[in-house]
Amino acid sequence: MTLATHGNEKYQSSSLIGRPAEWDAMRVELRQIGPGAQNCVRPACTELVYILSGRARVRRTGDGVTQEGLAREGTSWLVPAGTHETRLELDGSVECLLVYLPETLLERSALDTYGIDANAVRLAYVGALTDTTLSQIGRALHGLIGRDTQPMDRLLAEGLRTTLAAHLIGNYMADSPQAARAPSLDGRRLRRVLDFIDARLGEDISLEELAREACLSQFHFSRLFHQATGLPPHRFVIDRRIRLAQQMLAKEQLSIAEIALDTGFGSQANFTRMFRKVTGTTPGQFRGRHRTVRADTAISAPFSAID
Incomplete structure (x- = not known):
């Protein structure tokens, strides 16, 4: 619009x-x-x-x-x-x-x-x-x-828009209409949304698509999803992407730039910024630590066998 x-x-x-x-x-x-x-x-x-x-x-x-x-x-x-x-x-x-x-x-x-x-x-x-x-x-x-x-910026903006609009209607209406009973996000619909997110982590995910999976308006979905998961939709998607990225970094089969694209962050710079914000370390540092742990394990394994 x-x-x-x-x-x-x-x-x-x-x-x-x-x-x-x-x-x-x-x-x-x-x-x-x-x-x-x-x-x-x-x-x-x-x-x-x-x-x-x-x-x-x-x-x-x-x-x-x-x-x-x-x-x-x-x-x-x-x-x-x-x-x-x-x-x-x-x-x-x-x-x-x-x-x-x-x-x-x-x-x-x-x-x-x-x-x-x-x-x-x-x-x-x-x-x-x-x-x-x-x-x-x-x-x-x-x-x-x-x-x-960036894809996650769009999701964040859509969530902020619905939150802002709902707050304005709830607090600054010239005439406050009587509210009807609100809908709910049951376990079955929540699971469908979570499966959709996991299947699309490498793609652009909009709030509209998530709400459609739950058969709810964007306004109701944002509020109910936050209640059910403890996180707003955009933050939940970011956390899921970071978790997948950590698994891919530990395997060392792809470059950091490739992982950034495969997990939906759009660019290596944006991936690094968000990864550091969530985990407190960079993707390169995370990968290096896992490499050190594997090397130490390989060295100590024979001694463990002797013991």
Whole structure:
């Protein structure tokens, strides 16, 4: 889904930092916004602004509601799709993350499960939010800006998108609808998902594909999978890939570059970075230690036989 974003049109006193990150139904921009009046637009998609650094007093008016607050590190500002914003002024400069989401936020199937009419989903026009969950999501998305696209980044981004959308609906709806009973992820469907992951470790795995295997919406699947395994889908897939890579490194039949591709990391550099992050060592160091262990075992074996 291509979003009709409006960053350049609205924030005319801003500069885009680096290359925007874009996935299905979400776009993330890093911008430095300067002081002064901005060019108000009626957004076609929902906009969340997360402040990374800087400080500015913000005065804004949307749908006839005037707000004033301090934009500082860790605060968030929400502009729902369709908001008639007529005033936006800053008295200082801030570096921020702009996250764009579709008007309906989540798939209609996910909303239907909870008895929520997608056409009735309407977020509130709120700002200067100090929300721990929004801060965690904002920092995670910031970490994806400027990186070369990797399969696990896509899975992580999709998970963050559904988490963000669900949090906004659960906490910042203009009118909170009555939620219906949530679905579950039983053992049979979970096993089908785990088998799918193991069979596709060397390929690009999307959140949509995993949710389809479980016959759930992406929103419900992300939450229920985390409950069942203790890990979000993207982290679970990474751990499975690292485990397979360790087995392949110990056998020494393939080069590290070949293992990186066969385990779905896309490149040796990305594989090394993720392997070190998860295990605390590099693939080369891991292989070297196993080689030393095998050599020591071979040397000591005759003496063990004599004993």
